[in-house]
Amino acid sequence: MTTNMTTKTLYLLCSAAPPVFDVAHVVEDAQARGWDVCLGLTPTAAHWLSGSLDGLAALTGHAVRWQYKLPGEPDVWPPADALLFAPATFNSVNAWALGLTDRFVVGVAAEAIGKGTPVVAMPCTNSAIAAHPQFDQSLAVLRTAGVELLYGESGFTPGPAGLDTPPHFPWQLALDAVDRHPTAQA
Template sequence: MTEQASRPFLYVVVCAAGVARDVGTLITAAQERGWEVGVIATPLALRFLDTAAVEAQTGRPIRSAWRLPGDPRPFPDPDAVVVAPATFNTLNKWAAGISDTLALGTLCEAYGLGVPIAVLPCVNEALAAHPAYRAGLERLSGMGVRFADPYAGNAGEGGTHPAFGWERVLELLPPRM
C-alpha cells in the first residue's frame, strides 16, 4: 500500500462564500495532520475557488456533479467529512434532507453511513437569526454533527471579525484512523 492510500480520507465540502477562496489553508492543515483530502464544491462555490490550485494541492479533481453510472469513483469512501465554509442555504437544505447537489447528497449520505462530520459555518448575523437556521442547527447537532466557531477570538480593528479559523473544524474530528 502506498503512503497516500494508507492515509485516512477527508472530504472537504466547500460552499459559496467569499472565504472559500482560501480553502487551501484548510487543505494544508488537514494534510499536515495526515489526511488525504478530496474537495466537493457546491456548484456556486466553484466561482470562488482557484480550481487548478486546489486540484494541484489535493492531486484530485474537484467534484461538483454526480458521476455517470460506470464512471470511475474519483474519491475513496470518506473517513470523515468537513463542511467549510458552510452557508445558510446548505445548512438549511441539509437539515431538511434536501439532496439537490452532490455536496448535499454527500452530506445526507455521510450521516446515514455514520461518517463523522464537522462544520465551520459562514453565516452572517441577520441570516443566523432566522428561526429555520436555528432549528436546522439543532437538528444537525442532534444527528451528531459537530460545529466550530470560525470567528472565535477578539474582534479586529474597527470591530471586524478575526480571520476565518479554518483549522478549528479539524479539532472536532476523531483522532485519525
C-alpha cells in the same frame, strides 16, 4: 500533493462564503496533519474558485467535484474517514437539514450521516440571516443527527450583515475537531 503514506481520507466540502478563498491553505494544513483531502464545492463556490480548480486538483491529487457523477461512472474519490463542511452557508445548512440534496456537497454530507462517518461542520453566515427561525431548527436537526457543529461560542460567531468577509474564520478549530474523532485517527 498527497503521499502514499496517507491512510485517512477527509472530504472537505465548502459553500460559497468568503473563507472558501483560503481553501488551498486549509488543504495544506490538513495534509500536514496526515489527511488525504478530497475537495467538494457548491456550484457557486466552484465558480468563485474557477481559476484555481486545476491547481486545487493538483494539490489534493483528486478531482475537485461540484457535480454528481453520471450513473455507471466510477467514484473517483476514496471512501471518507471524516467529513468537514466549512464554510457551510445558511442555504447549505438548511438544505442539508431538510434533506434537499440537489447539490453534490449537500448530498455527500447527508449520506455521510447515514454511513456513520464523523461529520464536523462550521456554518458561516451573518447575524441577520442567522436570525431566521429555520436556521436554528436546521442546526438542531443536524446536531440530533450527530453532526458536530462549530458555531457560536464553540466555533464561528456571525458578525453583522453587510460585511463581505468575516473578520476571522477559525479553520484550525475545524481541523482540530476533525482530528479528535476516534474513527478519523489512523
